[in-house]
Amino acid sequence: MSVTPRSFHLIAPSGYCLNQAAAFLAVERLRAQGHQVNQTAIIPRRDRRFAGTDAERLQDVNALAALPTLPDIVLAVRGGYGASRLLPYLDYPGLAARLREQPVALCGHSDFTAIQLALLTHGVKSFSGPLLAGNFGAEVVSDFTVDHFWRALTSPEFTLGWQTPPQNVDVSGTVWGGNLAMITSLVGTPWLPALSDGILVIEDVNEHPYKIERMLLQLAQSGILARQKAIVTGSFTAANLSAYDNGYDFDSVWTLIRQITGLPLVTGLSFGHDRDTVTLPLGAHGNLKVEGNQASLRLSGHPTLR
Amino acid sequence: MSVTPRSFHLIAPSGYCLNQAAAFLAVERLRAQGHQVNQTAIIPRRDRRFAGTDAERLQDVNALAALPTLPDIVLAVRGGYGASRLLPYLDYPGLAARLREQPVALCGHSDFTAIQLALLTHGVKSFSGPLLAGNFGAEVVSDFTVDHFWRALTSPEFTLGWQTPPQNVDVSGTVWGGNLAMITSLVGTPWLPALSDGILVIEDVNEHPYKIERMLLQLAQSGILARQKAIVTGSFTAANLSAYDNGYDFDSVWTLIRQITGLPLVTGLSFGHDRDTVTLPLGAHGNLKVEGNQASLRLSGHPTLR
Known part of the structure; x- marks a missing residue:
């Protein structure tokens, strides 16, 4: 290329x-x-x-x-x-x-x-x-x-595609997010974007699923998830589960968050601290769809190099 | 006894x-x-x-x-x-x-x-x-x-005493706090006490100083530390500093928090996840003093067993 x-x-x-x-x-x-x-x-x-x-x-x-x-x-x-x-x-x-x-x-x-x-x-x-x-x-x-x-x-407009378990999703909104620990560290401060139509994309590294869950509960309990259209999960690298978890895992977290928020939560985007990661324009317009087990996120409205 | x-x-x-x-x-x-x-x-x-x-x-x-x-x-x-x-x-x-x-x-x-x-x-x-x-x-x-x-x-009234570096402190307020990660996880939710005269006592376990600093910055940046009279630090157990820290440590954190908040921050209370820990009544009235290198916290107004 x-x-x-x-x-x-x-x-x-x-x-x-x-x-x-x-x-x-x-x-x-x-x-x-x-x-x-x-x-x-x-x-x-x-x-x-x-x-x-x-x-x-x-x-x-x-x-x-x-x-x-x-x-x-x-x-x-x-x-x-x-x-x-x-x-x-x-x-x-x-x-x-x-x-x-x-x-x-x-x-x-x-x-x-x-x-x-x-x-x-x-x-x-x-x-x-x-x-x-x-x-x-x-x-x-x-x-x-x-x-x-x-x-x-x-590209003024481009589409990311990835495999995910089937569910019915077709929502549009403003794409934002990044590292979940950093997003959560902004709750209550003046520096967390107050989007009313967010498509929140999250990833993290070295965080156990229970810590990811606690962060998402904070976003839910402070009213932030109620302003989202959907959540997309990227990579959760080096999470180190143990026998103590006894069946508790990231899927448990996603299930709970879907239950308490009613939001579509689409897993499996290659985004974050793994070797393969997409580049996401934060603040872009996004259209998130799942058809069969194919997810897509069409992005537009971001700065574009000529 | x-x-x-x-x-x-x-x-x-x-x-x-x-x-x-x-x-x-x-x-x-x-x-x-x-x-x-x-x-x-x-x-x-x-x-x-x-x-x-x-x-x-x-x-x-x-x-x-x-x-x-x-x-x-x-x-x-x-x-x-x-x-x-x-x-x-x-x-x-x-x-x-x-x-x-x-x-x-x-x-x-x-x-x-x-x-x-x-x-x-x-x-x-x-x-x-x-x-x-x-x-x-x-x-x-x-x-x-x-x-x-x-x-x-x-005891309807009792006083905790401990050694700490000298500074001039004599403040009264409502004692609250506990595990800092849990306190921080309540920012933005309806369940963080909105005290205007807090003496905030904090401890944690398995958290590196930079994570403790980030939590305290969130409390500062969301206006919560501005409502405190003082901060008291307990035990920070199993924090695992490394060569990468290169001189950065808990003292660096306390120095920064004192600088940006102007609050008295009194270190050294045996409180938290170490073997020796005091019992603190949350919501009690507290009078925090430092005289020489002797800190004291007088507590009253908590439930008392007859």
Whole structure:
């Protein structure tokens, strides 16, 4: 697949990238494909477990509002932890104004979800997709992940398809979500998008089904799930069930959430911390269907690179 | 220390008790001291990872409203997970009315925190203290824990004292809190007490400092810490820091929370999942002081067994 050369601008608002080699390998690979990659000097930046001090990491994001020339793609180096500390200090009006001028693809996932959803409360759409180190710097890069990334960033409309157990679903709404722990950490704060027609797509890593259930119960009990049209579940990586669970598993969670919310909950999207992950435009219009055991999510209305 | 014989009534609203021997040993020990222990039939009850179905676990609590004779002490068998599923279905008016008739000590911690705080939103005070299996059934029972338990339940006023780094603190307010993950899971729901003068006491187990920080940031960013007079930190058991943290630790968290909230944050109370834990009356009036490196918390206004 031939790809138009693009300009990448790196940001590191979350955790220090322990696998420095992976991040630099990713840069090398992107440059070998003809892309520009700027801001590589932030890759080794470190303050304790963070990718720099709060001020440095904040400036990575806020500086976008004042860049003389906007890049095509703003890419987060990695996840981890650290975005939550920055939320009160992001330049929301400045970023919203500047990023309206030209389509820019802000991309990342995991901890970055907090910043993406906070920006979405100010109308800034972004992409829940690959990170520099974990995805573009993987030992073996996933073609699935890379193909879906470029497709999402360059197609004004595209459709994701996957296998799922049969149920009757045909709903339209605003697609949002990402890492469930980060979404849940925004409940009660000013930075959780108050969508009335959400198609909520969730994923997580290293979280037991009971913790996922507790997070979804919090979203239900705080009235957030009542404003959704549907839930789509992605990957729940490295969950470590044990004999103590005794039959309790993710399917138990999905069954309970369907029961208490009455919402369609569609499982099986390759989205999250697994090697193969789709890129989802957050804030896009979505049409979610299940026909037989084929699920589809048609997406439109997101920023598109020319 | 000689103790008046009391009637214990067991409830199991959370996880299945894997260590059945510990729970039955606890019952045996309490009976050997002259106490009555009722509802022991629920100890082996199990549904997957839960201590029974939702209906069974719910009935443990709701049945208290209709008991012909109230016990002195209602004791949770263990923590784990399961209370969150019951919150919408608790008989709050019935329980509040019945438990006003006579002082009853509802006691437990960990997952039970959710039920305790939900009841507190309806004016029902309870005790964050030992669990049947983990504390009274421990291989070697902690005298510290047992002494503090009886002291809290039988003293109309008592004072906890502990060592802490010096700072100037002298505040009064309503003592509440418990397990921080459970407190945070109530943000946005109807079951988080909306206290305007809280002294928030927190503890947790198996949670890394960055997760504790993220929870406290959520409480800060949702306006809850702005309504507190002070924060007291208990035990943070089994947190598993690593080389990646590179100097980031619980002290980093406390420093940040002091900075962003301006609140006194007093560390070092023996409260939580460690072997030695005080029993804290939730909803009691508290006066928190630090003089030199001596902290004290005077408690009054809680239910007291005669």
